[in-house]
Structures are given as C-alpha cells and as structure tokens.
Amino acid sequence: MRILIIIAAAIIAAPLTGFGGVYLLSEAKFRDVTYDPAFDAPIPTDEASIEHGRHVARTRGCFGCHGQQLQGKDFGEQWDWPERAVAPNLALYAREHDDATLEAAIRQGVGANGKALTSMVSYNFARMSDEDVAALIAFLRSAPVVEIDLPKPKLGWGVRWSFITGEEKHMAEWADAVPPLRVHAETEPQRAHGEYLAMTMCNECHGLDLRGATLWDAVTPDLIVVSAYSREEFEKLITTGVAMGGRELGLMRLVAPDRFPELSEEEIDALYLYLTSLVEETPAEGVFWRP
Ligand code: HEC
Ligand code: HEC
Known part of the structure; x- marks a missing residue:
C-alpha cells in the first residue's frame, strides 16, 4: 500500500511540481494550525501533585513511547510509515520549553516549531484537564535527565503526499476531531x-x-464490549491484557501491563461504570477513524 502511494506520488507530483512542490505543499499543510489560548494554569510544586503527574504520565503511555526514563525513542524500525519517527527526550524537552509550548504539543498536536505533529498521539490527551496537564508538566520537569543519542526524524515523500491529499490526517486535525465530554460531573460524578x-x-x-x-495496523473493538465483562474480568483485562476466558490479546497485551496496573480501584470502578453505560448510546457513523 505504502509502495503504491510512493509510486503515485512520484508519478503525479514529479512532472507537475517536482519533489520541491510536494515538500512545500506538505510543509504548508503542517503549518496551517490554529492555537487555543496559551496555557497559563499554575504549575504545582508540591510532592503530591508531582506524584499525580507521574501517575498521569504512566497511565497515558508517555513512558512506553518516550522511553522508561523519558530519554526518547527511535521508532525507525517499529513504525516505517513516516520513514522515521523519533519521540524526543521528555525530561529535557520539559526543561527547554515553556508551559504553553508543552501544552500545545500534548493536547493540541502542534510542535515547538509551530508545525502539526504527525505521530505523537495528542488526540488522546485533547480532553485532559488543565489540572492534569499542569501536574504532568511539573512531573516531567522534575524527572532526572538521561541523555542518549537520537537520530533526526524524517518524513518520506509518500507520506508527505498523503498528508497533502488528506488521506492521512495530522495530529492537530485528530485532536480537533475528539468529541466533547458529555457526562455532567455535578449530577453523575463517578x-x-x-x-x-x-x-x-x-x-x-x-x-x-x-x-x-x-x-494503521490494527482494528480495535467498540468498547461497548466491556458490558460483557464482569468487574473482575475487566480489571484483569486492563491490568494484564488477558481477555475474558483467558484469551491473550495482541497490542492490548503489550500496552495494558505498561500503563494500567497502577490504576486505583476507584479509577477502575469509574471506568467500568462508564464503559458499561456505552451500550445505551448510538455510535456516530462515517467518521474518518472508522470508515
Ligand atoms: C504512541 C506513542 C506516543 C505516546 C503514547 C506519547 N508520545 Fe509524545 N511523541 C511521540 C512521537 C513519535 C513524537 C515525535 C513527534 C511526532 O513524530 O509526532 C512525540 C513528541 C512529543 C513532544 C514534542 C513535540 C515537539 O515539539 O516536537 C512532546 C512534548 C510529547 N511528545 C509529550 C508526550 C507526553 C507528555 C506524553 C504522555 C502524556 C506522550 N508524549 C505520549 C510519541 C508518543
Ligand atoms: C495502544 C492501543 C490501545 C490502547 C491504549 C487500549 N487498547 Fe484496548 N485493545 C487494543 C487492540 C489492538 C485490541 C484488539 C486485540 C489486540 O490486538 O490486542 C484491544 C482490545 C480491547 C478489548 C477487547 C477484549 C476482547 O474481549 O476481545 C477491550 C475490552 C479493551 N481493549 C479495552 C481497553 C480499555 C478499557 C482501554 C483504556 C483503559 C484500552 N483498551 C486501551 C489496543 C489498545
């Protein structure tokens, strides 16, 4: 598939505009982003908030992608689609950038260079509260810096072309598409x-x-499926990645043990309550992430 895109890009783009054109058009697309007002929530300094920030980082997968010491990670071989994705050293990045820059990367999918990100999963954090973002920033700045050599990230021509055509959406577009939270905290806090x-x-x-x-490489189920799980089976699934009846899952089996074992009983209860209530709602149709 990727090969076809690369060939199509070369055939269509080369005579029309040349590779320079593909470069310029894709760069223009990455720069076409709007910002929310600059993040100005106070960054806490107390131990409890920094520990909460660590919990947020652990349960949201920052360690899995940016390295267990936040030292950064080369995804060059794991994900070949952008050519080479490199997750930066977060302990270092958090010290070198201000709060608004960090928030834009984390929640809005826009990097420090003012361009939309392509691999960082900011859409997963688009609805993160100001309080959790602030605690997360406090934690990242407090984490010890472990430096390793990281290669430069690279975007291939085929991938640039698919962003121009809209076949691939960048992370600022993904972040904008996340639906709002709907349940009222006053009436149904849990x-x-x-x-x-x-x-x-x-x-x-x-x-x-x-x-x-x-x-890209997986089809994931509607979380309505949680209604088939007992509370106990659900806890086992999200903390180990082993499904009902002892079935070993794929990606879930890698992600769950890295992120979710430290969820509190209270957090698991709340997740279970919400996910088992999804069965009463009708999912949207024709959305780009579920064609
Ligand atoms: C699925 C893997 C993945 C996860 C999970 C992830 N990141 Fe990233 N992140 C990346 C990659 C890859 C990049 C490099 C930029 C790109 O390719 O989009 C990146 C870039 C960044 C950047 C720098 C953006 C810039 O200016 O270039 C920040 C800051 C960041 N991530 C913070 C976080 C935080 C905080 C978390 C956890 C809440 C997190 N990331 C979780 C993969 C991930
Ligand atoms: C990094 C990707 C990723 C994240 C994050 C993730 N999942 Fe999954 N999940 C998957 C994939 C992929 C599958 C399909 C089976 C497989 O390949 O592991 C899956 C399968 C499942 C299943 C189906 C189990 C069955 O009976 O077949 C449930 C339920 C589930 N996930 C719940 C969750 C919940 C709840 C969360 C958040 C707390 C979550 N997942 C976060 C990737 C993920």
Whole structure:
C-alpha cells in the first residue's frame, strides 16, 4: 500500500511540481494550525501533585513511547510509515520549553516549531484537564535527565503526499476531531470521572469516541464490549491484557501491563461504570477513524 502511494506520488507530483512542490505543499499543510489560548494554569510544586503527574504520565503511555526514563525513542524500525519517527527526550524537552509550548504539543498536536505533529498521539490527551496537564508538566520537569543519542526524524515523500491529499490526517486535525465530554460531573460524578479517564486513556486506539477504530495496523473493538465483562474480568483485562476466558490479546497485551496496573480501584470502578453505560448510546457513523 505504502509502495503504491510512493509510486503515485512520484508519478503525479514529479512532472507537475517536482519533489520541491510536494515538500512545500506538505510543509504548508503542517503549518496551517490554529492555537487555543496559551496555557497559563499554575504549575504545582508540591510532592503530591508531582506524584499525580507521574501517575498521569504512566497511565497515558508517555513512558512506553518516550522511553522508561523519558530519554526518547527511535521508532525507525517499529513504525516505517513516516520513514522515521523519533519521540524526543521528555525530561529535557520539559526543561527547554515553556508551559504553553508543552501544552500545545500534548493536547493540541502542534510542535515547538509551530508545525502539526504527525505521530505523537495528542488526540488522546485533547480532553485532559488543565489540572492534569499542569501536574504532568511539573512531573516531567522534575524527572532526572538521561541523555542518549537520537537520530533526526524524517518524513518520506509518500507520506508527505498523503498528508497533502488528506488521506492521512495530522495530529492537530485528530485532536480537533475528539468529541466533547458529555457526562455532567455535578449530577453523575463517578460516571463523569470514568468518561474522562476513558477519553484520555483508551481513545488512542479504540476510536476518538471509544466506539472502535481502523488503525494503521490494527482494528480495535467498540468498547461497548466491556458490558460483557464482569468487574473482575475487566480489571484483569486492563491490568494484564488477558481477555475474558483467558484469551491473550495482541497490542492490548503489550500496552495494558505498561500503563494500567497502577490504576486505583476507584479509577477502575469509574471506568467500568462508564464503559458499561456505552451500550445505551448510538455510535456516530462515517467518521474518518472508522470508515
Ligand atoms: C504512541 C506513542 C506516543 C505516546 C503514547 C506519547 N508520545 Fe509524545 N511523541 C511521540 C512521537 C513519535 C513524537 C515525535 C513527534 C511526532 O513524530 O509526532 C512525540 C513528541 C512529543 C513532544 C514534542 C513535540 C515537539 O515539539 O516536537 C512532546 C512534548 C510529547 N511528545 C509529550 C508526550 C507526553 C507528555 C506524553 C504522555 C502524556 C506522550 N508524549 C505520549 C510519541 C508518543
Ligand atoms: C495502544 C492501543 C490501545 C490502547 C491504549 C487500549 N487498547 Fe484496548 N485493545 C487494543 C487492540 C489492538 C485490541 C484488539 C486485540 C489486540 O490486538 O490486542 C484491544 C482490545 C480491547 C478489548 C477487547 C477484549 C476482547 O474481549 O476481545 C477491550 C475490552 C479493551 N481493549 C479495552 C481497553 C480499555 C478499557 C482501554 C483504556 C483503559 C484500552 N483498551 C486501551 C489496543 C489498545
């Protein structure tokens, strides 16, 4: 598939505009982003908030992608689609950039260079609360810096072309498409908390609305499936990646043990309550993440 795109890009783009044209058009696309007002929530300095920030980082997968010491990671071989994705050293990045820059990368999908990101899963954090973002920033700045050599990231021509045509959407577009939270915290605090957790933990893979997705290399189920699980089976699934009846899952088996074992009983109760209530809602049709 990628090969076809690369060939198509070469055939169509070369005579018309040349590779220079593809470069310029794709760069223009990455720069065509709008910002939310600059993030100005106070960054906490107390131990409890920094520990909460660590919990947010752990349960949202920052360590899995940016390295267990936040030292950064070369995805060159794991994901060949952008040519070479490189997750930066987060402990270092957090010290070198201001709060608004960090927030734009984390929640809005826009990098420090003012361009839309292509691989960072900012849409998963688009609904993260100001308080959690602030705690996360405090934690990242407090984490020890471990430096390693990282290669430069690279975007291939075929990928640039697919962004120009709109076949591939960048992370600022993904972040903009995340539905708003719907459950009212005043009337249903526990279910609202569960929605918040799911919409900042599970929608990286299960669709922006949690109702399933067709991803690059996986099809993920509608989380309505949780209604078939008992509370106990659900806890086992999200903390180990082993499904009902002892079935070993694929990607879920890698992600769950890295991120979710430290969820509290309270957080698991809230998630379970919210996800088992999805059965009462009709999923949206014809959305780009679930064609
Ligand atoms: C699925 C993997 C993945 C996860 C999960 C992830 N990141 Fe990233 N992140 C990346 C990649 C890859 C990049 C490099 C930019 C790109 O390719 O989009 C990146 C870039 C960044 C950047 C720098 C953006 C810039 O200016 O270039 C920040 C800041 C960042 N991530 C913070 C976080 C935080 C905080 C978390 C956890 C809440 C997190 N990331 C979770 C993959 C991930
Ligand atoms: C990094 C991607 C990713 C994240 C994050 C993720 N999942 Fe999954 N999940 C998958 C994939 C992929 C599958 C399909 C089976 C497989 O390949 O592992 C799956 C399968 C499942 C299943 C189906 C199990 C069955 O009975 O077949 C449930 C339920 C589930 N996930 C719940 C969750 C919940 C709840 C969260 C958030 C707390 C979550 N997942 C976060 C990727 C993810």
